[in-house]
Each structure stands twice: as structure tokens, then as C-alpha cells.
């Protein structure tokens with residue numbers, strides 16, 4: 001084990017996978033000579049050269065297409081979007097092409113591509129730079145969706161993503177990049193998809209989260225513990241595949257659930273989890289399932305409005321209290 | 326050599342008053358931009374901040390030639406100068422940058438989304454290439470209504486590599502829409518030199534491939550820009566056809582607040598390169614031109630400087646004294662409240 005930042009753990013995972021498999025290459029804007037907008041790929045072009053760390057123009061459609069096409073003929077591309085907010089024009093390549101080619105070809109083609117990049121609300125980046133839209137990708141059959149919350153997870157899940165033979169949407173979070181944590185150094189350390197982690201045990205309320213919201217929920221749980229409410233905080237890690245079993249086991253014990261997400265609440269991923277709890281554990285519930293999410297507005301710039309549009313510990317605490325009342 | 330260009334360009338029609346107004350506008354933009362980093366570091370602003378230092382001639386040579394309202398302007402996120410040139414009150418611009426309710430977007434847009442619809446400024450766009458397809462629609466609306474107005478669409482050298490830009494330009498060429506494309510070729514897209522971003526460095530050729538006439542001009546010289554734009558606007562108003570102007574320029578400062586010059590130098594450009602371009606500072610060039618012709622004295626230049634500094638200072642004071650937007654406005658403007 002070594003202590004490192006989320007960002008460094010991701011870089012280590014990339015380095016290890018590129019060393020392990022010569023078919024793995026990176027492409028994206030400013031990832032090479034500029035060392036990465038968030039320094040995730042720092043030093044990698046010097047190490048692996050310009051073909052394996054390919055600097056591209058600002059051409060998201062081209063980037064997604066290059067990665068998808070290369071994957072269809074046996075390479076294992078990792079395409080970076082500078083942030084997921086800029087991937088919208090590439091949606092057609094991802095959703096209509098990468099996600100469907102295996103099915104449309106009757107299984108004759110594999111598309112082992114990773115699309116990665118940061119998401120994250122905050123920092124007053126305003127309306128066009130604050131989206132993650134994970135529910136759009138999770139909605140699409142044929143895409144796996146990963147949203148790691150810790151340095152160890154970002155390493156283990158990224159390695160699994162690269163080794164997976166399917167398109168993977170890999171969403172990091174800008175607020176997590178600087179966070180430190182213990183990370184296994186073993187190059188064979190991986191974390192399987194579809195296995196949620198119980199980050200905190202508790203008997204009273206099940207709190208479901210992923211990505212940055214895991215930390216927010218853990219803080220809320222600490223505060224609630226002071227008033228005697230014990231939350232069980234579950235980190236989904238991957239949205240597709242989704243480990244409902246861990247969630248349901250917890251709900252059968254606590255009889256209450258709060259599902260959280262940072263993104264817009266309307267038709268968000270938390271709604272899917274809540275629906276499945278109702279479908280599969282209705283008889284165990286003592287209270288309606290609560291959802292916590294971002295305000296359903298384009299992100300405003302002003303600091304006070306932005307704060308009000310992002311879910312905080314206080315929102316989780318209120319939702320937990322509602323399930324207890 | 327710089328002077329020769331200016332002399333040629335200024336042949337004829339330009340009066341001293343207009344020259345001084347151009348000078349004053351460029352100084353205003355420069356001082357305004359300088360003040361923003363100070364205020365950001367004091368914690369008064371957030372997000373990114375993309376400054377226009379070095380590129381002033383691209384708006385000062387263009388916007389005063391437009392008929393506002395009537396004509397339209399679309400820009401990138403590097404948009405403070407565009408708002409100021411349109412005549413948006415510097416107070417409303419500064420207040421927007423500070424996220425105050427008195428800002429030109431009520432504090433909801435911020436630095437990248439300045440806007441002033443009554444003056445024809447349809448706003449800054451945070452998505453690279455984003456304004457170009459929108460300009461197609463604005464140009465179409467002008468043609469639809471049958472006026473001789475023009476839509477001016479600014480975008481960067483990096484944006485030229487967006488697929489949507491080419492779809493849009495093809496349509497403008499096909500339908501013959503009255504759009505003036507202004508390519509702000511400041512040599513870099515963040516840390517990527519134009520030398521590393523395209524297999525075809527001739528941007529005018531790319532426009533011509535879509536049936537749009539174009540030319541490349543010196544964007545470091547406001548009079549060159551002004552003369553070219555006057556000529557081209559006349560042409561667009563008469564023919565209704567699009568035109569493409571690549572303006573060569575350079576940003577004197579990092580891409581945005583996150584890319585300060587120290588870092589920038591290290592990864593993508595040298596101090597020498599910056600210094601070479603600073604020799605062509607559009608403000609200094611016009612200043613020297615005016616002084617050399619006795620159209621401006623050092624005292625008058627100083628008066629302009631003081632006047633501009635006062636405007637910027639007043640804008641700061643106004644913004645700082647303005648309240649944040651009320652919390653209950655969070656859900657306001659997702660949709661228009663009033664339907665026809």
C-alpha cells in the first residue's frame with residue numbers, strides 16, 4: 001500500500017496498463033505536451049511517446065470515433081474528454097456506434113474502448129461546464145458506467161475498464177483528484193465491476209451514493225451519528241452493472257433508504273435505484289425512499305445560487321430525517 | 326514597418342475623433358481585463374477567466390463599424406471585450422463577473438456568458454465552436470426578414486477543428502447567409518499551437534472549401550482590421566453572402582486563470598515568442614501612430630488613461646456594492662414565465 005492522490009492513482013493505473021499491454025493507448029486534448037488539463041496524464045507522453053499518448057485537436061467527434069474504430073480492430077483505446085461536459089457532440093459516436101456495434105454485429109465485433117474524463121459541479125464554472133449526465137449513458141444499453149469515489153477504487157476500476165471488452169464510460173470527479181488515500185501497488189490489483197462497497201455500517205437508514213457524493217454522505221452520516229442515527233453508506237462504484245443485491249440486503253436490514261446523486265434530480269440515476277428498491281424490497285420499507293440531487297436548473301454562476309444548486313451534507317441529513325419521522 | 330501598414334490602412338476616411346475613440350476603447354479593454362485577475366485573486370470572482378489582452382484590435386476594429394441594434398454579434402467565452410465594445414455598461418460587465426444581480430445576466434451567466442440582447446450581443450459561448458452553428462440561424466433569420474443586417478461570429482483557431490463548425494459554414498455557403506466569420510487566430514488553443522492542431526494551416530482555404538470568400542489580415546493593427554471590416558461589411562450588406570476573415574493575433578496572457586503565464590511558458594510557448602509579439606501590441610502601435618501625427622499628445626494619452634481607470638474603478642465599486650441574486654431566483658428563467 002502507498003498513500004497517493006486519486007489523480008496519481010489513476011495515472012499509475014494507466015501506466016501499469018500501458019506497460020502490460022502494447023495495444024493500450026491514450027488520446028485526447030492537451031494530454032501530452034501540455035501534461036493534461038488536470039495533470040492526470042503528466043509525464044506519460046515522455047514515457048510512452050506521441051503515438052501512445054496522442055494529442056488531438058479540439059474535435060470530440062473525431063476523438064470518440066478514432067477510439068471506437070481503433071477498438072473495433074483490436075486496439076484498446078482510452079479516450080479523454082477534457083471534461084464530460086464537452087462530450088455532448090461525441091454522443092452519437094458513443095451511443096449510436098460504440099455502444100451498439102457488438103449487438104448489431106451479432107457479437108462478431110468487440111469494442112474495448114474506455115471514454116474517461118472528469119465531471120463535477122462547483123467552482124462557478126456555470127451552465128455549460130458543470131454536467132456529468134451519467135444517467136444518459138447508464139440509460140444506453142451496451143455501455144458500462146463507472147464512477148469511482150476513492151484513490152484505490154479509481155486505480156482498481158480503471159484497470160478493469162481497460163481490460164473489459166466493452167465500451168466503458170469512466171467518470172472521475174475534479175473535487176476528488178487531490179484527495180489522498182491508500183492504494184495497493186500490486187499491478188494485478190483490480191476491482192470487479194458490479195460490486196458495491198459498504199463504506200460505513202449502520203442499522204437505521206441505507207444511504208446510497210457514488211463518486212463525490214460518497215464523501216458527502218459519509219460526512220452527513222458522522223453528523224447524524226451524533227444524534228443517534230446510524231446510516232449505512234453504500235458506494236455503488238459502477239452504475240452499469242449495478243449491484244442491487246448489496247443495496248437490497250442493507251434496506252432489508254434498515255427498512256429505510258436515501259439515494260443520492262450530484263447531477264440533476266429529474267430522471268436521474270437515483271430514480272432508477274429508488275424504483276428498484278420499491279420493486280424488490282417494498283415490503284421491507286417503513287418510509288418512502290428519499291432522493292437527494294442537484295437542483296433542476298442549468299448551473300448558475302453566482303456563488304450563492306451555485307451553492308444552492310449543489311447537494312450538500314445538510315440535504316442528505318434532512319432526507320435521512322424525513323425517512324425517520 | 327508597423328507604421329507603414331498603419332499609414333496605408335488609414336488612408337482616407339478616418340477622422341481624429343474616431344481614431345481617439347478606438348484608442349480609448351482598446352485602453353478600456355486592457356485596463357478592464359487587468360483588473361479582473363486582481364479581483365479573482367481577492368476571491369471576488371470564480372470560474373475561468375479568459376482575457377483578451379493583445380487581441381483588442383479584433384473588437385475595436387469591428388464592433389464600432391456595426392449597426393447596433395440590427396446587426397448581431399456572437400463570441401466565445403473570451404468575451405469581456407466584445408461586451409465592452411458593444412457599449413454594455415462596464416458596471417454590468419464587472420457585476421456579472423462578480424456574480425451580482427446587477428450583472429448583464431443577473432449573475433447567472435458569469436465571465437463566459439456575458440450578453441446584451443438590446444445591443445445585438447447574443448452572448449459568449451463556453452463550448453468551443455458553439456457559436457458557429459448558432460450564427461447560421463441568426464444569418465438565416467436576417468435573410469428571412471430581408472434586411473441588410475449582418476451577423477458577426479467570432480471563434481478561435483482551435484474551434485476550426487470542430488465538426489459542427491464545418492457543417493454550419495457549408496450551410497452558410499449553400500444558402501448564402503449574411504455572416505461575417507472572424508477567426509481569432511491567436512496561435513494557440515489552450516496549450517496547443519496551430520502548428521500541432523491541423524493538417525491544413527490555410528484557414529481561408531477551409532472557408533473557401535465551403536463556398537465562402539475570405540482573407541487573412543493582421544489582427545494586431547486596429548486600422549487594418551477597421552478598413553478590412555468596413556469593406557467586407559459593405560460587401561455582405563450588398564450581396565447577402567458570408568465572408569471569412571482570419572485575424573492573426575496573440576494572447577499576451579495565459580489561456581485562462583488556471584493557466585498563468587509561468588505554466589504556459591513552461592509547456593507551450595517561450596518568453597522570447599511572447600516578447601516578439603508584444604512588440605506589435607495594438608495599443609502601443611496606435612498610440613505611436615497618433616503621437617507621430619500630432620493627433621495625440623502624451624498629456625491627452627494620460628487623460629484617457631486616467632478616465633479609463635476611473636471607469637474601471639467605478640465598475641468595481643458598483644459591482645462590489647451590488648447584492649448577490651436572491652436565492653429564490655434559482656428556479657427562475659429555466660423557462661420563460663410569460664407565454665404569448
Ligand SMILES: Cc1ncc(C[n+]2csc(CCOP(=O)(O)OP(=O)(O)O)c2C)c(N)n1
Nearest residue numbers: 086403451452453481482483484513514515
Ligand atoms: C467542445 C469543447 N471542447 C473543449 C473545451 C475546453 N476548451 C475551452 S477553450 C479551449 C481552447 C480553445 O482555443 P481557441 O478556439 O483557439 O480559442 P482561444 O481560447 O484561443 O480564444 C478548450 C480546449 C470546450 N470548452 N469545448
Ligand SMILES: [Mg+2]
Nearest residue numbers: 481482513514
Ligand atoms: Mg486560439
